[in-house]
Every structure is written in structure tokens, then in C-alpha cells.
Amino acid sequence: MFAYVTRRVLIAVPMLLVAMYLVHVGVSATVDPRSEFYVCLPRCQEGFDRITEQYNLDTNIFLRPFGYFSELARGNLGDSSSIGEPVWDTLKTRGWNTAMIAIPAFLIGAILSLLLSVYSARRQYSIGDYTFTGLSFIGFAMPSFVMALLLQHIFAVKLEQLFGIKPFNTGRKTGENFLQLARDVTLPAVSLAILGIAADSRFGRASMLETLNQDYIRTARAKGLKEGKVVWKHALRNALIPLVTLWALGFSALLGGSVVTESIFSWPGIGQVFLRALGDADLDLLMAIVMFGGVLTVTFNLIADVLYGVLDPRIRLG
Amino acid sequence: MADTQIPPVLDEDVVAPQPGGATTAEVEGLSDKPKSFGRLAWERFLGHRMALVGAAGLLLLIALFWIGPYFSEFSFDERNVRDRKLGPSTEHWFGTDEIGRDLFVRTAQGGRYSLQIGALAALIATGAGTLLGALAGYFGKTVDALVSQLINLTLIVPAIIVLSVFANKWGADALGLALVLAALLWTRIARVVRGVILQIKEQEYIMAARAAGATHKRILARHLLPNVVGAIAVEITLLIGSVIVLESTLSFLGLGVKPPNASLGTLVAQAKGDIDSDPIRVLTPGIFIVLIVLCVNFLGDGLRDALDPRAKVDDGGAGKAAKKAAKAARKDAKKMKSSGTVVVGA
Amino acid sequence: MNDESPLLTVDNLSVGFVTKGGIVQAATEISFEIRRGEVLAVVGESGSGKSVTALALMRLHPGNAITTGDVDFDGRDLLNMSDAEMRSVRGSDIAMIFQDPMTAMNPVFTVGSQIVETIRVHDSSVSKQDAWSKTVDLLQLVGVPEPKRRASQYPHEYSGGMRQRAMIAMAIANDPKLLIADEPTTALDVTVQAQVMEVLHEVQAQTGSAMMLITHDLGLVAGSADRVQVMYASRLMETGTINQIFYESQNPYTMALLESIPDVDGLKDRLEPIPGNPPSLLNPPSGCAFRPRCNYAQPICAVDKPVLVSVGVEHESRCLRAHELGADTEALV
Helix, strand or coil, rough: HHHHHHHHHHHHHHHHHHHHHHHHHHHHHCCCHHHHHHHHCCCCCCHHHHHHHCCCCCCCCCCCHHHHHHHCCCCCCCCCCCCEHHHHHHHHHHHHHHHHHHHHHHHHHHHHHHHHHHHHHCCCHHHHHHHHHHHHHHEEEEEEEEEHHHHHHHHHHHHHHHCCCCCCCCCCCCCCCCCHHHHHHHHHHHHHHHHHHHHHHHHHHHHHHHHHCCCHHHHHHHHHHHHHHHHCCCCCCCCHHHHHHHHHHHHHHHCCCCHHHHHHCCCCCCCHHHHHHHHHCHHHHHHHHHHHHHHCCCCCCCCHHHHHHHHHHCCCCC | HHHHHHCCCCHHHHHHCCCCCCHHHHHHHHCCCCCCCHHHHHHHHHHCCCHHHHHHHHHHHHHHHHHHHHHCCCCCCCCCCHHHHCCCCCCCCCCCCCCCEEHHHHHHHHHHHHHHHHHHHHHHHHHHHHHHHHHHHHHHHHHHHHHHHHHHHHHHCCHHHHHHHHHHCCCCCHHHHEEEEEEEHHHHHHHHHHHHHHHHHCHHHHHHHHHHHHHHHHHEEEEEEHHHHHHHHHHHHHHHHHHHHHHHHHHHHCCCCCCCCCCCCHCCCCCHHCCCCCHHHHHHHHHHHHHHHHHHHHHHHHHCCCCCCCCCCHHHHHHHHHHHHHHHHHHHHHHHHHCCCCCCCC | CCCCCEEEEEEEEEEEECCCCEEEEEEEEEEEEEECCEEEECCCCCCCCCHHHHHHHHCCCCCCCCEEEEEEEEECCCCCCCCCHHHHHHHHCCEEEEECCHCCCCCCCCCHHHHHHHHHCCCCCHHHHHHHHHHHHHHHCCCCCCHHHCCCCCCCHHHHHHHHHHHHHHHCCCCCCCCEEECCCCCCCHHHHHHHHHHHHHHHHCCCCCEEEECCCHHHHCCCCCEEHHHECEEEEEEEHHHHHHHCCHHHHHHHHCCCCCCCCCCCCCCCCCCCCCCCCCCCHHHHHHHHHHHCCCCHHHHCCCCEEECCCEEECCCHHHHHHCCCHHHCC
């Protein structure tokens, strides 16, 4: 197991560095952090030189990433030019904020998609199955921004207009106490969760149906087990295996921040600051976010594979 | 990142890849004489209600987007400052935007743009993916390793970065945007094609065919093509849906389609500031995105069922019929209550 | 119940499957008995309805099946009892061994825990430890080497033959009165088949349970069954004792089946395959279902549906010419 994990990490690290290199070159080629300074030269020569120095803008564009990497090797993530603080600090606070909506979104998504999978597979072709199938198709076809805008509109405006209540906050993180925070978190988290549920519940239904048709399910029934035990123990334990992989990958994506949802709900997470960094050509912050996302992807891919091995005794990692 | 990652293709069949066999077609008909693959596929497609709905819906949408504007007296960028932010009326069917442009014509144009980019990007992605996947599967070893690493690399770089960096630069024209989107979306079809070819290479019936003296051409035409063509057709269709969602998201963030062009995503972005006073303007383009993607996904699902030679014989229709019959049988049993007993499956 | 009464009485059992193309009659008006402690072999080609009949007894057929008829098991009405009651019968009074041991065990649980579960679901007073040691004993009984160690292994760590032994151990865990073995050796290597059959007979003899042995292999039946029941196209074709079926068959289908199996003594010059294929159940031929493939068919066979007629003590055959066939059959062709 240890050897397996080590090998996977050793393969992933160069891959991640290549990806970061490409992003660095790509961003350098398309956005110029000095764009604001050209109009005021030579009066603002000092600032111009400072930015040139910070981003090694004198060197060839293909060599520039190495300057960044050598700093990185010394543990220096650099300073964020758009926020004006060390990148590490930004990453920490923003990452925590993102986790505050990502974790509930993941839990809601996993639990609901699991329940829906089992329900739809057990009651195949029932009205409920058709309803959830239809809803999941719509949820699947709906871009995240439409979903978020709709939720925001319904809960910010419509509920208040019609009933005079406003159960959830519809923008930015305000809450100091837990209840306030829960009101802040609910809508962005649900909005993110729905996207995952639409896909995962379809997948889970198919997986569950497949499993329920297996011979060992018939064996379990032939033993005289109750249907509940057949479904929740014998079938689910097998149907879960592919679902867990899906969940792990979905969770890593959630933790990496959500650009659209965070923007719409003014949530100060990674996704929101990413857009800002992109607009301001804040290269150090961008690189840090890319690395963060890459590390998450690699880690959770690994977790998914390890879990696969744990859940399915037939799989041997190595 | 969560809400801007490449939307997964809705695929229920990935759960359990079953060993393929082109001969299932013959078994199905039992005593009937075997039908050609194409004919069977066509019949299965026609029997797939959702696919027909999807195809019809898509045709309607295309007609609306391409022909619809001819019935409107307004042009795409004609402004009328007095008629700003109007609601739907007989004159302006979908209302007007904040500088008085007719939203029906703009929605139609946006729909056209979205569909064109979707189809273009899906074609490019599928072409590139098929080629690379086939090479990897066929040659194996070094080529396979290279392609696999390229796939991993594509997956590790956040889609939104590539999109925002490159689409920002080239997003102004449709081809550039389509190329960037395709660069992100080619991996899935590559993996599918690679997998199919690897699997088929190992199949016993291929060896049997080879042993029986079949030519490479015949093996390719009879065994490989039905398996890969189906996957490709399905992939193109479903990819169009993914591209449209991705493109609209990008355009919503201001990183995709640039003015004067409009896509459904930019229309939503334009209207979002007024959502509380005027939700219709957000809803209309939003609904059209959902409709397009729904139709495309239905169509893709139908194509998969029709073209997949391993498609299951049993289907929803039989299941429903069974429920009905079982219900009727239970009723009869109650009525009779005589010696005959009716039990409906456990 | 006294010991003279049959253990299982099946009366007029029919099973149909609703499909898009119509109702497929998978078992038609099946009636038979199984006596205590006896081995009844049910023989037929695939699709003849033998497995469906067995699953119907256990009420384990798929959801689109419609079952009619009466099944009496030891004085209990199997088809009419509640689901809960049926569950208490399954795995306890009637146990089943399935065809493919590679897929019949849940891959994510150890073999031992699956047997323990079978024991404890019917008697929750048994402690886990006791159930586990009983499981080890059972595995020992069916000839699994090192049963202590192998009980905590997963199914994929077993070979096909070992897995089928484990399935047998699971089936006899609660001393069932009836064992249903559905093609128990079909999926196994030829060398292993004989061993598994031997184990099956040993445990059947030891526990004194009756057995319904479903197979397409008449050769397998020869050494092991008391009575034989031949099925074709969803119906019973012939029933009789093992000697009646093998040496005094009065049914063209049974005879054709016998012609088609190899003879260990090498007395046969050549094997005679049965021409053609079994008929479509959705659209059966008129008259006798076997008529299109039958050597003895006459015009009347296309018109009249044969019924089961008695041709001897406990010997029945479904053929319009059953009585003629007992005599010099060669002359009849």
C-alpha cells in the first residue's frame, strides 16, 4: 500500500509541475501585469520596475516559470498583487471559506444521491422514478449559473414578496454565530449539491439496478433474508463501489472552489478570488490556486482508488 | 473547480462494461430471420420515445433559431432607446433588453451561436479523441503511454484556467472558442475508443474470425466499426450538450463570446443585474439552454441504445407491461378466489 | 404430517413472463411430487422451463412473472403464504444451490460471513461465535481444505469447485427438508463436476433431505436420481423412475435425448444429435411442441395437443403414440 501511494505521488508530481508550467506560460502570454503602467510611463517607472522584478518579466516567457519554481522550492508562494498579502494567507482564508460551502454541499449531495439511487432502482418505472429521472435530466442540463440565479431569486425576492419571510441569506458571508452562518451557507451549498445529485443519482440508479440483477442478490433472497437487508447490505455494498469514486472526485472539485456559484452568492472563496486574480494578472496567486486544485485532484484520485481497493476485496492495489 | 468543471456525460452504461458481441442481434429475434445492424438500430431508435422527442425538439429549436428571426421586424442589433426593458408583447415577443434591442431576435442569434459552437467543438473533440484513442489502443506501448499522460495532463489543468486564458484571447470568433473547448473535451472519447479497441483486440471472436481466414478489412468492418461508430455518434451528441453548458458558463463570466456576438450565456449575464425586477429576461435564455441540452441528451441516449450492439433486449416497455399484467392478474385472482392461485414475482 | 405423505406437491403450476412481444409461457401446467428423502431429477434443454419451475417454488422469479397453480410443501401453501412466512421457508426448509458459483456469492463479503448470515437469519439465538464454528464444520463437511482459514477468505480466492462446495455448505446450514440444485455442476470443469456431485450426494444422504436436481445432462442423472422428469418447451414430457426413463422410455423426446448422450461403455457406434432447435415459447408450434423435430411425428401430431398419459406404474408420457412406443420402436419410424 505504502509503495503504491508513493509511486502514485511520484508520477503525479512531475505531471503537476508540467501543468503549472503550461499555465504559467499561458497566462504570461495572454495577460500583462504591467498593462496599467504603460500609460503613465515614465512617471511610474518605479512601480513598473517592481512588477517586472516580481514576475521576472525580463526573462524569456518560457523560462519565467523556473523563477517561480525556484521560489516555490524554497517554500515561498509569493505575494498576491491583487489582494496585497502573502499568497499563503489568501489561500488559507479563502480555502476555509470554500470548504464551508463545499463540505455541506458534498454531504447533502452524497446522502440524497444515495437515497434517490436506491429508491429509483427499487421502484423502477414508478411515478417517483419517472419524476426523479425527469428532474435529474433537467438538473443535468441546467448550467450552474442559471441554477444559482434561480435559487437566489426565489429565496431573496419571491419568498419575501409572497410570504414576507427570508429563511436564507442570498449573498456573502456575514454570520458570526452558527445560525447566521447556516443561513449564509445553505443556498450556495444546495445550489452546488443539486448539480452533483443530478448526475450521481442517475449513475447510482444504474449501478444499483445492475447490482440488483446479480446472481448473488438472488442467493441472498434464497437464504431468506429480508428485502431491506438484501438491498441495504448485499446490493448497496456493491453498488457503492463505483459511486464512492464519483463522490471522491466530486468532492475534490468542490473543495477547489466554484467560480460561478461563489461569484453569484458573493462568497469569498477560492473561486471568487480566482476570477479576481485572473482579471488582475495576479500570477503568484493564480499559480497557487492551480497548484491547490491539482494537489486536490491528485489526492482525491488516489483516495478514490484506495477506497476502491478497500471496498472491493477483488481489487489489489499495486 | 466544482461548477465550471467539464460536465460529465450522463452515462449509465459505464457501470458494467459487458463483453461485447455483435451476434446478440441475431439472438434477439429468436426464430425471426436476422436483420442487418443498421435496420435493427433504426428500429430501436424509433422505439425509443425519448430519443424521438429529443430529435423533434432539436429540429423545432433549430427552426426557431434560424427561421424565426425572419418573422420579426427587428434586426439583431437594432436599438430603440425608448423601448428599453420591455416585457413580452405582440411586438417584442420576448421583450427588449436594457438598450432596447429585441430579445427574440437576440435569443435566436444566441441560440444559433451556442448550437454552432457546440456542434463544432464536439466534432473537433471527437475527431481528435478518436484519432488519439485509436492510435493508443492500436499501437499500445509508448504511444499508449504518451496519450495516457496527455489525457492526465488535460484533466489536471483546471478547465476554467485554460478557458479563461485562451478563450479570452481567441473567444471572439467561433472557431477559436470551439478549438479551446475541444482541447478540454477530447479525453473522454479518446478513452472510450482506446478501451473499445483494446477490448476488441482481445476478443475471442476476433481471433476466431482471423483463424477462419477473415481479412483485416472484414474484421474492421464487421467487428470494430459497429462498436466504435456507435460510441462516436453518441459521444458527439452528448458532447454538444457539455459544450453548450460550458460555453454558456464561460460567456456568463464574460470570458467566452464577446460583443457584438451574443450567446445564450451572455444574454443571461446581461440580464442578471435586473433579475429581481425582471426575472423573465434571465429565464428565457436560461430555459433555452436547458431545452437544447435536454434534447441533445435525449437524442444521445436514444442513439446509444440504438447503436450499442450490446443494448439490452429487455426495456422499459416490457417492464411497464409486466406491471400492468401483474396487476390485472392480481385482480383476477381476487375475483376468482378459487383453487387457482396467483403469485406475482417476488 | 406422516412420513408417507409427499414433501412437496406441485399442482398445475404455470409461470408466464410478460414481455413486449406478449406473454412467454415458461412453465405450463406442471404437476409433480417430491417424496421425503428422494432425489428427483428434472432434465431438459435450456429454456425448457426447469429452472423457472424451481424459482417459482421459491417465489424468486423476476418481477414480470405471473404464477398460477398450487404448491403444497409439508402441508404449507407456498404460493399463498405471506412474504414473511415465505422468507422463513427460504434457506431454512428449502435451500437452493445455483448454477454459477462464480457469481452466486457476494464478492464483497467473506465466504464464512455469508454462511454465518444464513444460519443467524433463521435462528437469531445462535451467537456469532457458535455460527462461525458451525460454518467451519460445514466447510469441513463439504470438503473444503483448511476450513478455518478459508472461512475468512473472499469468494474470489476460491476456485470454482471450492465455491460450489461452499454454496452447498451454505445450503445445508439449516438442515433443509428440500434441496434444490439448479445445474450445480454445469459451470464447472469436467474433472470437478464428479467431485461436487459426490459431495452433494453425501450431504443429501447425511441430512436425509430430499433433492430436486435440475440438469440438462442425462449422464449426470444416471447415477444419482431416484426418479426423473423430462421437460420440453415449458411442459413435462415424461416422468418415471430412473429405470423406466433410461430403459423403457415411451417418449420420443426422451429417447432422442438418450441417443444424444455419450455412452461410457462405448456400446454406441455414434451419437445422434436432435435435429433443429427448441421452439419459440412466444409462438409455439401447433399440436405437439416437439413435432417438428420428432422422428415419429404423424399428421395428427400437428393437430392434437398430447396430454400426459399413464404408461406404467408411476410412469407418464406426453405423446400421442406413447402406448405404441413401448413396443418395437424401430418399426414405427
